[in-house]
Amino acid sequence: MTRVCLVGADGIDLRLELGSRETSREALATYSPQEPFVNSLEVETISLGSAIALLNDLNWYLVRFSQDELVLEPSVSETEWLSRDIATKIRDGEISADETDEYLKVYGVTDEDELVEPMYLSRRDGEIPEYDLREVADTLVVRVTESEFSG
Numbered sequence: 330m331t332r333v334c335l336v337g338a339d340g341i342d343l344r345l346e347l348g349s350r351e352t353s354r355e356a357l358a359t360y361s362p363q364e365p366f367v368n369s370l371e372v373e374t375i376s377l378g379s380a381i382a383l384l385n386d387l388n389w390y391l392v393r394f395s396q397d398e399l400v401l402e403p404s405v406s407e408t409e410w411l412s413r414d415i416a417t418k419i420r421d422g423e424i425s426a427d428e429t430d431e432y433l434k435v436y437g438v439t440d441e442d443e444l445v446e447p448m449y450l451s452r453r454d455g456e457i458p459e460y461d462l463r464e465v466a467d468t469l470v471v472r473v474t475e476s477e478f479s480g
Contacts, residue, residue, distance in 0.1 A: 330373040331380045334410065335387075336397040336444060337368035344370055346394040347387070356386045366469075367443040377402050377420050384413055399471055405429065409470045412477055432478035433457060437465035444469060449478055 337343030344362070347353040347370065360372035374380045380400050384391065391398055400416035401409075405426040411419070412434070418424045431452055436444040437460055446462045460468045 330375065331377050331403070332371055332373050332401040333380045333383055334365065334369055334371040334399040334401070335391065335395050336366065336399070337370075338394055338396040341368070341394045343368050343394055347390055350390060353387055353390045356383065365442070366438070367441060369444070377404075377416060381413075381417050381420050397471075402426075406472070409433075409472055412471055412473045414477055415472055415474050418474065429472045432473050432475055434471040434473050434477070435460050436469040436471070437463060438467040438469055440466045447471075449473075451478075 335343060335347075337346075344364065347357060357372065360374075363371045365371050372383070374383060377400065380402070384398055384400075398413040399410040400413065402411060402416065402419070405411060405419065409430070411429065415424070415429055419426055419429065433450045433452060434447045435450055435457065436447045439445055445465065448460055448462055450458045457470060
Protein backbone atom coordinates (compact mmCIF):
# COMPACT_ATOMS: atom_id res chain seq x y z
CA MET A 330 0.00 0.00 0.00
CA THR A 331 1.14 3.51 -0.81
CA ARG A 332 0.59 6.10 1.89
CA VAL A 333 -0.12 9.80 1.45
CA CYS A 334 0.56 12.27 4.27
CA LEU A 335 -0.68 15.85 4.06
CA VAL A 336 0.97 18.31 6.44
CA GLY A 337 -1.11 21.36 7.33
CA ALA A 338 0.22 24.87 6.94
CA ASP A 339 0.98 26.90 10.07
CA GLY A 340 -2.16 28.31 11.63
CA ILE A 341 -4.45 26.05 9.58
CA ASP A 342 -6.46 23.11 10.96
CA LEU A 343 -5.99 20.80 7.98
CA ARG A 344 -8.55 18.17 9.02
CA LEU A 345 -11.18 20.85 9.65
CA GLU A 346 -10.51 22.64 6.36
CA LEU A 347 -10.61 19.48 4.24
CA GLY A 348 -13.63 18.12 6.12
CA SER A 349 -15.64 21.31 5.70
CA ARG A 350 -15.39 21.35 1.90
CA GLU A 351 -17.70 19.04 -0.03
CA THR A 352 -15.27 18.17 -2.83
CA SER A 353 -12.35 17.34 -0.54
CA ARG A 354 -14.63 15.50 1.87
CA GLU A 355 -15.92 13.35 -1.02
CA ALA A 356 -12.39 12.72 -2.33
CA LEU A 357 -11.37 11.42 1.11
CA ALA A 358 -14.62 9.55 1.84
CA THR A 359 -13.32 6.14 0.72
CA TYR A 360 -10.25 6.35 2.97
CA SER A 361 -9.71 6.01 6.71
CA PRO A 362 -7.69 9.14 7.54
CA GLN A 363 -5.21 8.98 10.42
CA GLU A 364 -3.25 11.79 12.10
CA PRO A 365 0.33 10.51 12.49
CA PHE A 366 1.68 13.99 13.25
CA VAL A 367 0.17 17.14 14.70
CA ASN A 368 -1.97 18.84 12.02
CA SER A 369 -1.50 16.13 9.42
CA LEU A 370 -3.71 13.66 7.62
CA GLU A 371 -2.57 10.28 6.31
CA VAL A 372 -4.39 7.77 4.10
CA GLU A 373 -3.47 4.48 2.44
CA THR A 374 -3.98 4.11 -1.31
CA ILE A 375 -3.58 1.07 -3.53
CA SER A 376 -0.72 2.38 -5.69
CA LEU A 377 1.58 5.25 -6.49
CA GLY A 378 -0.75 6.21 -9.34
CA SER A 379 -3.77 6.40 -7.05
CA ALA A 380 -1.77 8.43 -4.52
CA ILE A 381 -0.88 11.01 -7.19
CA ALA A 382 -4.48 11.01 -8.45
CA LEU A 383 -5.73 11.77 -4.92
CA LEU A 384 -3.23 14.62 -4.56
CA ASN A 385 -4.33 15.99 -7.94
CA ASP A 386 -8.00 15.77 -6.89
CA LEU A 387 -7.20 17.71 -3.71
CA ASN A 388 -4.81 20.19 -5.32
CA TRP A 389 -7.04 23.29 -5.00
CA TYR A 390 -7.24 22.68 -1.22
CA LEU A 391 -3.62 21.66 -0.79
CA VAL A 392 -2.37 24.90 -2.32
CA ARG A 393 -4.35 26.80 0.33
CA PHE A 394 -4.14 24.60 3.43
CA SER A 395 -1.08 22.34 3.17
CA GLN A 396 2.61 23.01 3.65
CA ASP A 397 3.73 19.62 2.34
CA GLU A 398 2.41 16.52 0.59
CA LEU A 399 4.35 13.30 1.13
CA VAL A 400 4.09 9.85 -0.43
CA LEU A 401 5.48 6.63 1.04
CA GLU A 402 5.90 4.11 -1.77
CA PRO A 403 7.22 0.73 -0.52
CA SER A 404 8.73 -0.17 -3.90
CA VAL A 405 11.05 2.84 -3.49
CA SER A 406 11.66 2.79 0.27
CA GLU A 407 9.91 1.35 3.33
CA THR A 408 11.00 4.27 5.53
CA GLU A 409 11.78 7.32 3.40
CA TRP A 410 8.95 9.44 2.06
CA LEU A 411 8.85 11.08 -1.36
CA SER A 412 7.91 14.65 -2.13
CA ARG A 413 4.85 14.96 -4.36
CA ASP A 414 7.08 16.16 -7.21
CA ILE A 415 9.48 13.23 -7.05
CA ALA A 416 6.60 10.74 -6.65
CA THR A 417 4.97 12.17 -9.78
CA LYS A 418 8.23 11.92 -11.72
CA ILE A 419 8.64 8.26 -10.70
CA ARG A 420 5.04 7.49 -11.68
CA ASP A 421 5.51 9.20 -15.05
CA GLY A 422 8.76 7.30 -15.71
CA GLU A 423 10.83 10.51 -15.81
CA ILE A 424 13.22 9.14 -13.18
CA SER A 425 13.83 5.74 -11.65
CA ALA A 426 13.52 4.97 -7.96
CA ASP A 427 17.27 4.39 -7.59
CA GLU A 428 17.93 7.98 -8.77
CA THR A 429 15.98 9.50 -5.87
CA ASP A 430 18.13 9.05 -2.77
CA GLU A 431 20.66 11.90 -2.96
CA TYR A 432 18.60 14.99 -2.11
CA LEU A 433 16.68 14.97 1.16
CA LYS A 434 14.45 17.15 3.29
CA VAL A 435 14.62 15.91 6.87
CA TYR A 436 11.98 17.01 9.37
CA GLY A 437 12.54 16.83 13.09
CA VAL A 438 9.78 15.00 14.99
CA THR A 439 9.15 16.20 18.56
CA ASP A 440 7.97 14.09 21.50
CA GLU A 441 4.49 15.49 20.78
CA ASP A 442 4.63 14.09 17.20
CA GLU A 443 4.96 17.50 15.61
CA LEU A 444 7.00 17.95 12.43
CA VAL A 445 9.44 20.83 12.87
CA GLU A 446 11.99 22.78 10.81
CA PRO A 447 13.08 20.73 7.85
CA MET A 448 16.77 20.58 6.97
CA TYR A 449 17.88 20.06 3.39
CA LEU A 450 20.65 17.49 3.34
CA SER A 451 22.57 15.48 0.79
CA ARG A 452 23.25 11.80 1.41
CA ARG A 453 27.01 11.15 1.50
CA ASP A 454 28.50 7.69 1.13
CA GLY A 455 25.08 6.20 1.84
CA GLU A 456 24.73 8.10 5.13
CA ILE A 457 22.36 10.89 6.11
CA PRO A 458 23.96 13.75 8.06
CA GLU A 459 22.54 14.28 11.53
CA TYR A 460 19.57 16.59 12.05
CA ASP A 461 20.93 19.37 14.26
CA LEU A 462 18.49 22.28 14.23
CA ARG A 463 17.10 21.33 17.67
CA GLU A 464 16.67 18.36 19.98
CA VAL A 465 14.07 16.00 18.53
CA ALA A 466 12.77 12.54 19.35
CA ASP A 467 13.03 11.31 15.76
CA THR A 468 13.32 12.44 12.16
CA LEU A 469 11.25 11.97 9.02
CA VAL A 470 13.24 11.68 5.80
CA VAL A 471 11.73 12.92 2.54
CA ARG A 472 13.39 12.39 -0.82
CA VAL A 473 13.14 15.51 -3.00
CA THR A 474 14.10 16.50 -6.51
CA GLU A 475 17.24 18.51 -7.20
CA SER A 476 15.13 21.59 -7.98
CA GLU A 477 13.24 21.27 -4.67
CA PHE A 478 16.58 20.88 -2.91
CA SER A 479 18.19 23.95 -4.44
CA GLY A 480 15.03 26.05 -4.84
